[in-house]
Amino acid sequence: MDFTDVVVFEEATTYPIILIAQKSNHKSNFIFFKYTKANFYDKELLCNTSIYTEVAQDKLNTSAWNFINSFExxxxxxxxxxxxxxxxxGKCYYGVKTALNEAFVTENNLGSYNVLKDVYDGKDLKKWATPQPFKKMIVFESKSTSKNFGKLSEDVAFEKMKVAYPEIISHLEPFKEKAKKRFDKGEYWWELRNCAYYDLFEKPKIIFPNLQNNNKFAFDDTGVYLNAPAVFLPSNxxxxxxxxxxxxxxxxxxxxxxxxxxxxxxxxxxxxxxxxxxxxxxxxxxxxxxxxxxxxxxxxxxxxxxxxxxxxxxxxxxxxxxxxxxxxxx
Structure with missing residues (x-):
């Protein structure tokens, strides 16, 4: 029995399923009940709007069970x-994981620095094509500070960053303590975690949100970045x-x-x-x-x-x- 979206527990979002099984060589079909979204306490409505499917037991495999009828x-x-x-x-990839979106993804105008990347959240993505992005992601790659200025103490490096990227650092500074507490971060607190595929965001790709209620696959060849958990496949x-x-x-x-x-x-x-x-x-x-x-x-x-x-x-x-x-x- 699959209760899907039926509210079984009033104060909790759950997806309960009841499975009664035994180990045997029994090969006959069985009935799978799938309840549609309804009031759990309205028993008549619950039964009348449910889906009853006859499933062939010998069609179940050892990896994952899919309770559908023989025709399906x-x-x-x-x-x-x-x-x-x-x-x-080949592989597909998650978008960038900042571990602190409120700091590293912004709608504010922070200048025209090359570390500011157009970005989509999953909820922004549409089918076929997505509207012009209106947010920026601050992408200081891990170890990029040392690459630009040499290996320095955090305080000295931060002063150099304030000179090089004044608007961005002014925006990030209020989030300093939160940024430091991230498990996934770069060499300095204003940097993002290591990512081996930043370059792939700049290439043609098929992009999509991880949550979908219908197909939502779109094409991008403008170099837009994605914010995890949105996903992309490098392909034109x-x-x-x-x-x-x-x-x-x-x-x-x-x-x-x-x-x-x-x-x-x-x-x-x-x-x-x-x-x-x-x-x-x-x-x-x-x-x-x-x-x-x-x-x-x-x-x-x-x-x-x-x-x-x-x-x-x-x-x-x-x-x-x-x-x-x-x-x-x-």
């Missing part, structure tokens, strides 16, 4: 037979972006990602990297790229633009790539 299992199997993102495109493949924003991929993600409240799922890197990507020939690659460009342009010009027709065309192409039938699409 077959649909997923068609999708899963393809190579994963990590096999085809817009056909891949189109596949990621398809209904077929959303179906896959909902089946394997951690469910959060309000209809959201958590798309962690380890889940994203396992998304199966079908083989795409040059003709379909070009069609998907053209459609992605149209969607990006439309959403860049107006976030409220209706691109339903474009997305329907993407979905139909992707359904064919995964070899899904009309019945399976429904």
């Amino acid at each position: 299992k077959n649909v997923l199997s068609k999708i899963q037979k393809h190579k994963s993102i990590i096999e085809l495109f 493949d817009k056909a891949l972006l189109a596949v990621l924003n398809s209904k077929a991929v959303w179906h896959f993600l909902k089946s394997g990602c951690v469910i959060r409240s309000g209809g959201y799922i958590e798309v962690k890197p380890q889940y994203f990297e396992q998304i199966p990507i079908p083989n795409i020939d040059a003709t379909i690659q070009n069609k998907l790229t053209v459609l992605a460009d149209k969607a990006i342009q439309a959403k860049t010009n107006n976030q409220q633009a209706d691109i339903t027709e474009i997305e329907n065309q993407v979905d139909q192409l992707v359904y064919k790539l995964y070899e899904l039938t009309e019945e399976e699409i429904k």
Whole structure:
């Protein structure tokens, strides 16, 4: 029994599940109850709005259990037979972890220094294209102070930083004690932790929030940074972006990602990297790229633009790539 968003405990947000199991060779099907969002104390409503699914026990594997019926299992199997993102495109990465966002992410105008990077929080990210960033991240990389001024005592180094970056240091100084207490920080308290992939933020990438209630994959080639836990994949493949924003991929993600409240799922890197990507020939690659460009342009010009027709065309192409039938699409 999965209670999903049902409020079982009035003063706590929980996701309770009741599992009754025994070790045996029993191969028959069993019933899985999934309660929809309802008042836990309204028993009649709770039962009438619940989902009852017959699950084949012999379809459960040893890694993770997915309580879906045989038909849905077959649909997923068609999708899963393809190579994963990590096999085809490599790793994805979290955004920068400052450990003190109130200090290092700001909307204030602190000048035009090259250590001030345009940045998105996960909540800023939209599908296809994201509005112009309005925040800056202060990125003093670990050991950058020593690189610029030599190995100095903290007090002497701080005086040199005040001369070199007066507006930024004036902004950071009130957060000094909090910044010092960070477990993850650089050589000096105004620096960020070590990060081996700062350069990747400057390159074309597919960006997305870790929490999604529908596909929210966007393309960026402007060098915008991300604030963790937002995630990015270094790639300029817009056909891949189109596949990621398809209904077929959303179906896959909902089946394997951690469910959060309000209809959201958590798309962690380890889940994203396992998304199966079908083989795409040059003709379909070009069609998907053209459609992605149209969607990006439309959403860049107006976030409220209706691109339903474009997305329907993407979905139909992707359904064919995964070899899904009309019945399976429904």
